[in-house]
Amino acid sequence: MPEEFVSVRYIVEDVPASVEFYTTLLGFTLQQDAGAAFASVTRGNLRLLLSGEASSGARAMPDGRQPIPGGWNRILLLVSDINVEVERLRKAGLSFRNEVLKGVGGSQILLDDPSGNPIELFEPAH
CATH class of the missing domain: 3.30.720.110 (Signal recognition particle alu RNA binding heterodimer, srp9/1)
Structure with a gap:
């Protein structure tokens, strides 16, 4: 990953809908698309990681807490x-x-x- 990016992860309910939202309405560019599990979009030096429920970023913590949007x-x-x-x-x-x-x-x-x-x-x- 290029060091010039600052990365933020958002847990999302629908990765394709989120990609469409960010790229169509807010001027982000699709960087990586792994279907329903994960995508990343960029705008300037911001890299936004969109993690669906099948992604590693959305897995429950050892104490049972679940990442949610x-x-x-x-x-x-x-x-x-x-x-x-x-x-x-x-x-x-x-x-x-x-x-x-x-x-x-x-x-x-x-x-x-x-x-x-x-x-x-x-x-x-x-």
Whole structure:
């Protein structure tokens, strides 16, 4: 794996649907496709590992805990115009956890991927 990539793993319910979501709607490029078990997609230096239930990354821990999608840890994607992106993604039928929040550093909103994993869209303050 090239050292220039930062890798993040998301547990997903449907690998092909997740690949379509990230590549079609969020500008990722398919890097590796192992069918329903696993895929990796890249955007800039981010390598997102999409692990389905048949992947090693989704196996139960020795104490019985099972990795599942969702939670609050998230990737952050920079956007140049958050309102335009939100409108485009809402028209595509996507769900957001909140409305755009404006803060000192910029504006943000949380988008759910098809498995409920959060993605923060962030527009830096100008």
